[in-house]
Amino acid sequence: MSYLADLDLSRVPSHVAIVMDGNGRWATQRGLPRTEGHAAGEEALFDTVDGALEAGVKWLTVFAFSTENWQRPAAEVSFLMRFNRGLLRRHRQELHEKGTRVRIAGRRDWRVPGLVLRDMDETVEMTKHNTRMTLTIAFNYGGRVEIADAVKRILEDHDAGRLKGERITPESISSRLYFPDMPDPDLLIRTGGEMRISNFLLWQAAYAELWFTPVYWPDFNREHLFEAIRDYQKRDRRFGRIEDR
Numbered sequence: 001m002s003y004l005a006d007l008d009l010s011r012v013p014s015h016v017a018i019v020m021d022g023n024g025r026w027a028t029q030r031g032l033p034r035t036e037g038h039a040a041g042e043e044a045l046f047d048t049v050d051g052a053l054e055a056g057v058k059w060l061t062v063f064a065f066s067t068e069n070w071q072r073p074a075a076e077v078s079f080l081m082r083f084n085r086g087l088l089r090r091h092r093q094e095l096h097e098k099g100t101r102v103r104i105a106g107r108r109d110w111r112v113p114g115l116v117l118r119d120m121d122e123t124v125e126m127t128k129h130n131t132r133m134t135l136t137i138a139f140n141y142g143g144r145v146e147i148a149d150a151v152k153r154i155l156e157d158h159d160a161g162r163l164k165g166e167r168i169t170p171e172s173i174s175s176r177l178y179f180p181d182m183p184d185p186d187l188l189i190r191t192g193g194e195m196r197i198s199n200f201l202l203w204q205a206a207y208a209e210l211w212f213t214p215v216y217w218p219d220f221n222r223e224h225l226f227e228a229i230r231d232y233q234k235r236d237r238r239f240g241r242i243e244d245r
């Protein structure tokens, strides 16, 4: 039984972003190695994807690996590389059939194994014409690096004479982020109890509504997503204005 019924389907956030956190603690609590927690997060992710599709969310962005996560023990990092590759291979056909376009946001640097990049590229290519929802997987992603990369591109455009009198405005940055066509997140969810951004979508989350839950990511499912959306629907998004009356 799903609680989708009490959502106002005319006011579903267009873009939901999620920091999938708490995998390690979920596992430790059960006397399991941390990696088991990551593995258990797979079911949570695809139940959440199905929930987002059901609710009519158009953009879903999930934080899978941060630019800071390289500082974890080598064994955990290599597990996460293998795991995320496997996850794409196991689910891409199903995502494709459900009309989901998959994109990867992050740095393609030498630390990401070639096989991981290959499967990412294949998944992106396979699903690129789908229009029902865009699932962006933030992988080797950091908000600061993304902004620094955008600034670098402004300088390159300047040096190559491509700025053509363009004034430097927030739009100059926005249009040079990884996916300029991606709308800003309306709702940003973080599981696992920490109330911080941890370098996720720094630029884009300027006016996102934040929703935190102590639930560890492997225990998260579409009902929690609907709960977050229901809460979002009660918020008054002012964007710095006051009511105009």
Ligand code: IPE
Residues within 6 Å of the ligand: 020, 021, 022, 023, 024, 025, 026, 064, 065, 066, 069, 080, 192
């Ligand atoms: C989130 O869970 C997954 C990644 C960061 C890759 P964690 O691994 O951070 O789990 P906790 O926060 O240590 O419980």
Ligand code: IPE
Residues within 6 Å of the ligand: 019, 020, 021, 022, 063, 064, 065, 066, 069, 194, 196, 198
């Ligand atoms: C954020 O979680 C990154 C991902 C979920 C991929 P972390 O567990 O890395 O964040 P901190 O270290 O608690 O801030």
Ligand code: MG
Residues within 6 Å of the ligand: 021, 022, 023, 192
């Ligand atoms: Mg964590």
